Amino acid sequence: MKVAIAGVGMTKFGELWDKSIFDLAEEASVKAIEDSGLDTKKIDAVFVANMLSSKLDGQDHLGAVVATLLGLSVSAVRIEGACASGGLAVHQAVAAILSGIYETVLVLGVEKMTDVSTCEITTALMGAGAEEERLAGLTFPGLYALMARAHMEEFGTTREQMAQVAVKNHFHASLNEHAHFPFEVSIEKVLGSPSISYPFTLFDSSPISDGAAAVVLTKKSVRKGVAIRASTVATDTIGLAKRKSLTEVAATKIAGEKALRQAGVSLSDIDVLEVHDCFTVAEIMAMEDLGFCEKGEGGQYVSSGQTKLGSKMPVNTSGGLKACGHPLAATGVKQIVEITNQLRGNALNRQVKGAKVGLAQNVGGTGATVVVHVLQV
Numbered sequence: 001m002k003v004a005i006a007g008v009g010m011t012k013f014g015e016l017w018d019k020s021i022f023d024l025a026e027e028a029s030v031k032a033i034e035d036s037g038l039d040t041k042k043i044d045a046v047f048v049a050n051m052l053s054s055k056l057d058g059q060d061h062l063g064a065v066v067a068t069l070l071g072l073s074v075s076a077v078r079i080e081g082a083c084a085s086g087g088l089a090v091h092q093a094v095a096a097i098l099s100g101i102y103e104t105v106l107v108l109g110v111e112k113m114t115d116v117s118t119c120e121i122t123t124a125l126m127g128a129g130a131e132e133e134r135l136a137g138l139t140f141p142g143l144y145a146l147m148a149r150a151h152m153e154e155f156g157t158t159r160e161q162m163a164q165v166a167v168k169n170h171f172h173a174s175l176n177e178h179a180h181f182p183f184e185v186s187i188e189k190v191l192g193s194p195s196i197s198y199p200f201t202l203f204d205s206s207p208i209s210d211g212a213a214a215v216v217l218t219k220k221s222v223r224k225g226v227a228i229r230a231s232t233v234a235t236d237t238i239g240l241a242k243r244k245s246l247t248e249v250a251a252t253k254i255a256g257e258k259a260l261r262q263a264g265v266s267l268s269d270i271d272v273l274e275v276h277d278c279f280t281v282a283e284i285m286a287m288e289d290l291g292f293c294e295k296g297e298g299g300q301y302v303s304s305g306q307t308k309l310g311s312k313m314p315v316n317t318s319g320g321l322k323a324c325g326h327p328l329a330a331t332g333v334k335q336i337v338e339i340t341n342q343l344r345g346n347a348l349n350r351q352v353k354g355a356k357v358g359l360a361q362n363v364g365g366t367g368a369t370v371v372v373h374v375l376q377v
Protein backbone atom coordinates (compact mmCIF):
# COMPACT_ATOMS: atom_id res chain seq x y z
CA MET A 1 0.00 0.00 0.00
CA LYS A 2 1.06 3.60 -0.53
CA VAL A 3 -0.67 6.84 0.45
CA ALA A 4 1.30 10.04 -0.01
CA ILE A 5 1.72 12.66 2.71
CA ALA A 6 1.27 15.91 0.80
CA GLY A 7 1.42 18.33 3.71
CA VAL A 8 1.96 18.57 7.46
CA GLY A 9 1.37 21.24 10.08
CA MET A 10 1.09 21.69 13.81
CA THR A 11 0.71 24.30 16.51
CA LYS A 12 2.82 24.82 19.56
CA PHE A 13 1.91 22.32 22.28
CA GLY A 14 1.46 23.62 25.82
CA GLU A 15 -0.78 25.74 28.03
CA LEU A 16 -2.17 27.96 25.32
CA TRP A 17 -4.41 30.29 27.30
CA ASP A 18 -4.94 32.72 24.45
CA LYS A 19 -6.20 30.13 21.95
CA SER A 20 -9.47 28.23 21.68
CA ILE A 21 -9.96 24.76 20.26
CA PHE A 22 -11.20 26.47 17.10
CA ASP A 23 -8.05 28.61 16.83
CA LEU A 24 -5.85 25.53 17.21
CA ALA A 25 -7.84 23.50 14.68
CA GLU A 26 -7.67 26.22 12.07
CA GLU A 27 -3.97 26.98 12.59
CA ALA A 28 -2.77 23.39 12.18
CA SER A 29 -5.11 22.71 9.25
CA VAL A 30 -4.08 25.82 7.33
CA LYS A 31 -0.39 25.02 7.85
CA ALA A 32 -0.84 21.49 6.51
CA ILE A 33 -2.83 22.66 3.49
CA GLU A 34 -0.27 25.38 2.71
CA ASP A 35 2.56 22.85 3.05
CA SER A 36 0.78 20.51 0.60
CA GLY A 37 0.62 23.18 -2.10
CA LEU A 38 -2.89 21.96 -2.93
CA ASP A 39 -5.96 24.11 -3.43
CA THR A 40 -8.56 23.55 -0.70
CA LYS A 41 -10.99 22.59 -3.47
CA LYS A 42 -8.90 19.42 -3.93
CA ILE A 43 -9.76 18.21 -0.42
CA ASP A 44 -12.52 15.59 -0.54
CA ALA A 45 -12.97 14.95 3.17
CA VAL A 46 -11.96 16.09 6.65
CA PHE A 47 -11.37 13.61 9.47
CA VAL A 48 -11.13 15.28 12.89
CA ALA A 49 -9.62 13.34 15.79
CA ASN A 50 -10.79 14.49 19.21
CA MET A 51 -11.61 12.89 22.55
CA LEU A 52 -12.77 15.59 24.94
CA SER A 53 -14.43 18.51 23.13
CA SER A 54 -17.91 17.35 24.15
CA LYS A 55 -16.97 17.18 27.82
CA LEU A 56 -14.62 20.14 28.11
CA ASP A 57 -15.71 22.59 25.42
CA GLY A 58 -19.38 21.70 25.07
CA GLN A 59 -18.78 21.29 21.36
CA ASP A 60 -20.03 18.28 19.45
CA HIS A 61 -20.25 17.91 15.66
CA LEU A 62 -16.57 18.82 15.42
CA GLY A 63 -16.14 17.63 11.84
CA ALA A 64 -18.65 20.19 10.61
CA VAL A 65 -17.08 22.86 12.82
CA VAL A 66 -13.66 22.39 11.21
CA ALA A 67 -15.11 22.23 7.70
CA THR A 68 -16.88 25.51 8.40
CA LEU A 69 -13.68 27.13 9.67
CA LEU A 70 -11.92 26.15 6.44
CA GLY A 71 -14.80 27.04 4.15
CA LEU A 72 -15.22 23.47 2.93
CA SER A 73 -18.44 21.72 1.90
CA VAL A 74 -17.16 18.15 2.03
CA SER A 75 -17.61 14.99 4.05
CA ALA A 76 -16.42 15.86 7.58
CA VAL A 77 -16.47 13.52 10.56
CA ARG A 78 -15.11 13.28 14.09
CA ILE A 79 -13.20 10.15 15.16
CA GLU A 80 -12.62 9.12 18.78
CA GLY A 81 -10.46 6.37 20.20
CA ALA A 82 -9.15 7.90 23.43
CA CYS A 83 -5.45 8.82 23.19
CA ALA A 84 -5.24 6.84 19.92
CA SER A 85 -7.83 9.08 18.24
CA GLY A 86 -5.19 10.74 16.06
CA GLY A 87 -3.70 7.50 14.83
CA LEU A 88 -7.18 6.10 14.18
CA ALA A 89 -8.15 9.16 12.13
CA VAL A 90 -5.03 8.72 9.98
CA HIS A 91 -5.83 5.01 9.63
CA GLN A 92 -9.41 5.73 8.55
CA ALA A 93 -8.22 8.31 6.04
CA VAL A 94 -5.71 5.85 4.58
CA ALA A 95 -8.43 3.22 4.26
CA ALA A 96 -10.82 5.69 2.63
CA ILE A 97 -8.20 6.75 0.08
CA LEU A 98 -7.17 3.19 -0.75
CA SER A 99 -10.82 2.22 -1.19
CA GLY A 100 -11.23 4.89 -3.84
CA ILE A 101 -13.95 6.80 -1.99
CA TYR A 102 -11.73 9.87 -1.60
CA GLU A 103 -8.60 11.06 -3.34
CA THR A 104 -7.36 13.66 -0.82
CA VAL A 105 -8.17 13.86 2.90
CA LEU A 106 -7.25 16.37 5.58
CA VAL A 107 -6.67 14.70 8.97
CA LEU A 108 -6.67 16.92 12.04
CA GLY A 109 -6.04 16.01 15.68
CA VAL A 110 -6.95 18.69 18.21
CA GLU A 111 -7.47 19.00 21.95
CA LYS A 112 -7.96 21.91 24.39
CA MET A 113 -7.35 20.60 27.91
CA THR A 114 -5.92 23.31 30.15
CA ASP A 115 -8.98 25.50 30.66
CA VAL A 116 -10.53 23.21 33.29
CA SER A 117 -9.40 21.83 36.65
CA THR A 118 -7.18 18.79 37.10
CA CYS A 119 -10.14 17.02 38.72
CA GLU A 120 -12.31 17.60 35.66
CA ILE A 121 -9.57 16.40 33.31
CA THR A 122 -8.89 13.30 35.41
CA THR A 123 -12.57 12.38 35.41
CA ALA A 124 -12.90 12.98 31.68
CA LEU A 125 -9.80 10.92 30.88
CA MET A 126 -11.16 7.90 32.70
CA GLY A 127 -13.83 7.68 30.03
CA ALA A 128 -11.09 5.76 28.21
CA GLY A 129 -10.89 3.17 31.00
CA ALA A 130 -13.10 0.32 32.14
CA GLU A 131 -16.17 0.82 34.31
CA GLU A 132 -14.72 -1.28 37.12
CA GLU A 133 -11.57 0.85 37.08
CA ARG A 134 -13.61 4.03 37.45
CA LEU A 135 -15.69 2.51 40.24
CA ALA A 136 -12.50 1.53 42.06
CA GLY A 137 -11.29 5.13 41.88
CA LEU A 138 -8.37 4.33 39.59
CA THR A 139 -6.78 6.90 37.29
CA PHE A 140 -4.39 6.45 34.38
CA PRO A 141 -1.32 7.29 36.49
CA GLY A 142 -2.46 4.55 38.85
CA LEU A 143 -3.14 2.04 36.09
CA TYR A 144 0.22 2.58 34.41
CA ALA A 145 1.86 2.48 37.84
CA LEU A 146 0.43 -1.03 38.28
CA MET A 147 2.02 -2.00 34.98
CA ALA A 148 5.31 -0.42 36.02
CA ARG A 149 5.34 -2.25 39.36
CA ALA A 150 4.66 -5.55 37.61
CA HIS A 151 7.52 -4.86 35.18
CA MET A 152 9.86 -3.97 38.05
CA GLU A 153 9.01 -7.11 40.00
CA GLU A 154 9.14 -9.51 37.04
CA PHE A 155 12.20 -8.14 35.23
CA GLY A 156 14.07 -5.98 37.72
CA THR A 157 13.37 -2.76 35.85
CA THR A 158 14.48 0.18 37.98
CA ARG A 159 13.28 3.67 38.76
CA GLU A 160 16.51 5.00 37.33
CA GLN A 161 15.93 3.26 33.99
CA MET A 162 12.45 4.78 33.73
CA ALA A 163 13.82 8.19 34.68
CA GLN A 164 16.35 7.96 31.84
CA VAL A 165 13.43 7.90 29.38
CA ALA A 166 12.33 11.29 30.70
CA VAL A 167 15.87 12.68 30.60
CA LYS A 168 16.33 11.61 26.98
CA ASN A 169 12.93 12.86 25.81
CA HIS A 170 13.39 16.23 27.50
CA PHE A 171 16.73 16.56 25.68
CA HIS A 172 14.96 15.91 22.38
CA ALA A 173 12.22 18.41 23.30
CA SER A 174 14.84 21.05 24.03
CA LEU A 175 15.52 20.98 20.27
CA ASN A 176 11.84 21.28 19.30
CA GLU A 177 10.23 24.72 19.14
CA HIS A 178 6.75 23.18 19.25
CA ALA A 179 7.34 21.28 22.52
CA HIS A 180 5.40 21.92 25.71
CA PHE A 181 8.59 21.48 27.78
CA PRO A 182 11.56 22.51 25.60
CA PHE A 183 14.17 22.11 28.31
CA GLU A 184 16.51 19.44 29.64
CA VAL A 185 16.22 17.71 33.03
CA SER A 186 18.64 15.61 35.08
CA ILE A 187 17.97 12.16 36.42
CA GLU A 188 18.10 13.67 39.91
CA LYS A 189 15.37 16.12 38.89
CA VAL A 190 13.15 13.31 37.65
CA LEU A 191 13.67 11.08 40.69
CA GLY A 192 13.29 13.97 43.12
CA SER A 193 10.13 15.49 41.65
CA PRO A 194 6.79 15.08 43.50
CA SER A 195 5.33 11.58 43.65
CA ILE A 196 2.30 10.98 41.42
CA SER A 197 1.61 7.26 41.83
CA TYR A 198 4.51 5.04 42.86
CA PRO A 199 6.86 4.43 41.12
CA PHE A 200 6.05 7.54 39.05
CA THR A 201 7.04 11.07 39.89
CA LEU A 202 5.86 14.20 38.11
CA PHE A 203 8.61 13.93 35.50
CA ASP A 204 7.66 10.33 34.63
CA SER A 205 4.29 11.59 33.45
CA SER A 206 3.14 13.33 30.28
CA PRO A 207 1.51 16.73 30.83
CA ILE A 208 -1.99 18.05 30.22
CA SER A 209 -1.54 20.01 26.98
CA ASP A 210 -3.36 22.03 24.35
CA GLY A 211 -2.45 21.64 20.71
CA ALA A 212 -3.28 20.49 17.21
CA ALA A 213 -1.56 18.67 14.35
CA ALA A 214 -2.70 18.02 10.80
CA VAL A 215 -1.70 16.09 7.68
CA VAL A 216 -2.96 16.11 4.11
CA LEU A 217 -3.06 12.60 2.65
CA THR A 218 -3.57 11.83 -1.03
CA LYS A 219 -3.27 9.08 -3.61
CA LYS A 220 -1.67 11.57 -5.99
CA SER A 221 2.08 11.73 -6.43
CA VAL A 222 3.59 14.62 -4.45
CA ARG A 223 6.80 16.57 -4.69
CA LYS A 224 8.12 15.78 -1.21
CA GLY A 225 8.04 12.02 -1.52
CA VAL A 226 6.99 10.64 1.91
CA ALA A 227 4.31 7.94 1.97
CA ILE A 228 2.46 5.83 4.49
CA ARG A 229 3.36 2.23 3.64
CA ALA A 230 1.49 0.54 6.48
CA SER A 231 -1.44 1.42 8.73
CA THR A 232 -2.66 -1.15 11.25
CA VAL A 233 -4.90 -1.26 14.32
CA ALA A 234 -5.23 -3.86 17.06
CA THR A 235 -7.33 -3.99 20.21
CA ASP A 236 -7.19 -5.59 23.65
CA THR A 237 -9.50 -5.64 26.66
CA ILE A 238 -10.56 -2.20 27.83
CA GLY A 239 -9.45 -2.88 31.41
CA LEU A 240 -6.27 -4.32 32.90
CA ALA A 241 -8.03 -6.96 34.99
CA LYS A 242 -8.83 -9.14 31.98
CA ARG A 243 -5.33 -8.96 30.45
CA LYS A 244 -3.10 -12.02 30.34
CA SER A 245 -0.12 -9.91 31.39
CA LEU A 246 0.47 -6.51 32.93
CA THR A 247 4.00 -6.29 31.55
CA GLU A 248 3.12 -6.01 27.88
CA VAL A 249 0.68 -4.28 25.55
CA ALA A 250 -0.43 -7.18 23.39
CA ALA A 251 -2.14 -4.91 20.85
CA THR A 252 1.23 -3.25 20.14
CA LYS A 253 2.76 -6.61 19.30
CA ILE A 254 -0.10 -7.50 16.96
CA ALA A 255 -0.32 -4.12 15.22
CA GLY A 256 3.48 -3.84 14.97
CA GLU A 257 3.94 -7.23 13.36
CA LYS A 258 1.11 -6.55 10.88
CA ALA A 259 2.58 -3.16 9.98
CA LEU A 260 6.03 -4.55 9.22
CA ARG A 261 4.50 -7.22 6.97
CA GLN A 262 2.24 -4.71 5.26
CA ALA A 263 5.12 -2.33 4.58
CA GLY A 264 7.49 -5.10 3.54
CA VAL A 265 10.21 -3.95 5.94
CA SER A 266 12.00 -5.37 8.96
CA LEU A 267 12.93 -3.80 12.28
CA SER A 268 16.47 -3.28 10.99
CA ASP A 269 15.08 -0.98 8.29
CA ILE A 270 13.55 1.45 10.80
CA ASP A 271 15.57 4.65 11.22
CA VAL A 272 13.40 6.66 13.61
CA LEU A 273 10.54 5.94 16.01
CA GLU A 274 7.75 7.87 17.69
CA VAL A 275 6.17 5.78 20.46
CA HIS A 276 3.44 6.48 22.99
CA ASP A 277 5.34 7.40 26.17
CA CYS A 278 2.39 8.68 28.23
CA PHE A 279 4.42 7.42 31.22
CA THR A 280 8.08 6.48 31.10
CA VAL A 281 7.41 2.76 31.50
CA ALA A 282 5.24 2.87 28.38
CA GLU A 283 8.28 3.62 26.20
CA ILE A 284 10.15 0.72 27.80
CA MET A 285 7.27 -1.67 27.07
CA ALA A 286 6.84 -0.29 23.54
CA MET A 287 10.43 -1.12 22.65
CA GLU A 288 9.92 -4.66 23.91
CA ASP A 289 6.50 -5.17 22.33
CA LEU A 290 7.61 -3.83 18.95
CA GLY A 291 10.54 -6.25 19.05
CA PHE A 292 13.52 -3.91 19.28
CA CYS A 293 14.70 -5.77 22.38
CA GLU A 294 13.74 -8.92 24.26
CA LYS A 295 10.98 -8.94 26.84
CA GLY A 296 12.32 -7.68 30.14
CA GLU A 297 15.31 -5.93 28.56
CA GLY A 298 13.55 -2.65 27.74
CA GLY A 299 14.80 -0.85 30.83
CA GLN A 300 18.41 -1.56 29.98
CA TYR A 301 17.83 -0.89 26.28
CA VAL A 302 16.41 2.61 26.72
CA SER A 303 18.81 3.61 29.51
CA SER A 304 21.89 2.52 27.54
CA GLY A 305 21.73 5.54 25.23
CA GLN A 306 20.71 3.57 22.12
CA THR A 307 17.48 5.54 21.75
CA LYS A 308 18.99 9.03 21.91
CA LEU A 309 19.61 11.26 18.91
CA GLY A 310 22.90 10.34 17.29
CA SER A 311 22.65 6.72 18.45
CA LYS A 312 21.46 3.46 16.94
CA MET A 313 17.68 3.85 17.20
CA PRO A 314 16.44 7.41 17.92
CA VAL A 315 13.09 7.28 19.72
CA ASN A 316 10.72 10.21 20.24
CA THR A 317 12.85 12.83 18.55
CA SER A 318 9.93 15.25 19.02
CA GLY A 319 10.26 14.87 22.79
CA GLY A 320 7.46 12.33 22.85
CA LEU A 321 4.31 12.74 24.88
CA LYS A 322 6.50 13.21 27.94
CA ALA A 323 8.12 16.49 26.88
CA CYS A 324 6.61 17.58 23.55
CA GLY A 325 3.24 17.28 25.30
CA HIS A 326 0.10 15.19 25.05
CA PRO A 327 -2.97 16.99 23.73
CA LEU A 328 -4.66 13.58 23.44
CA ALA A 329 -6.07 13.34 19.89
CA ALA A 330 -3.34 15.55 18.45
CA THR A 331 -0.62 13.13 19.55
CA GLY A 332 -1.11 10.42 16.91
CA VAL A 333 -1.15 13.01 14.13
CA LYS A 334 1.87 14.82 15.61
CA GLN A 335 3.80 11.54 15.41
CA ILE A 336 3.14 11.44 11.65
CA VAL A 337 4.18 15.10 11.33
CA GLU A 338 7.46 14.46 13.19
CA ILE A 339 8.40 11.38 11.19
CA THR A 340 7.47 13.09 7.92
CA ASN A 341 9.79 15.96 8.77
CA GLN A 342 12.54 13.48 9.65
CA LEU A 343 12.17 11.62 6.36
CA ARG A 344 12.06 14.89 4.41
CA GLY A 345 15.25 15.99 6.14
CA ASN A 346 13.42 18.98 7.67
CA ALA A 347 13.92 18.22 11.37
CA LEU A 348 16.65 20.83 11.81
CA ASN A 349 18.86 20.28 14.88
CA ARG A 350 17.11 17.03 15.80
CA GLN A 351 17.50 15.50 12.35
CA VAL A 352 18.26 11.77 12.16
CA LYS A 353 20.92 11.56 9.46
CA GLY A 354 19.84 9.61 6.39
CA ALA A 355 16.42 8.63 7.77
CA LYS A 356 14.39 6.75 5.16
CA VAL A 357 11.90 4.67 7.18
CA GLY A 358 9.99 5.63 10.33
CA LEU A 359 7.46 3.95 12.61
CA ALA A 360 4.79 5.48 14.87
CA GLN A 361 2.94 3.72 17.71
CA ASN A 362 -0.16 5.44 19.14
CA VAL A 363 -1.96 3.94 22.17
CA GLY A 364 -5.48 4.45 23.50
CA GLY A 365 -6.03 4.02 27.24
CA THR A 366 -3.77 1.36 28.74
CA GLY A 367 -3.51 -0.40 25.39
CA ALA A 368 -7.08 -1.28 24.47
CA THR A 369 -6.41 0.37 21.09
CA VAL A 370 -3.04 0.58 19.33
CA VAL A 371 -2.34 2.08 15.92
CA VAL A 372 0.97 1.55 14.13
CA HIS A 373 2.09 3.35 10.99
CA VAL A 374 5.18 2.83 8.85
CA LEU A 375 6.34 5.77 6.73
CA GLN A 376 8.94 5.64 3.98
CA VAL A 377 10.58 8.14 1.68
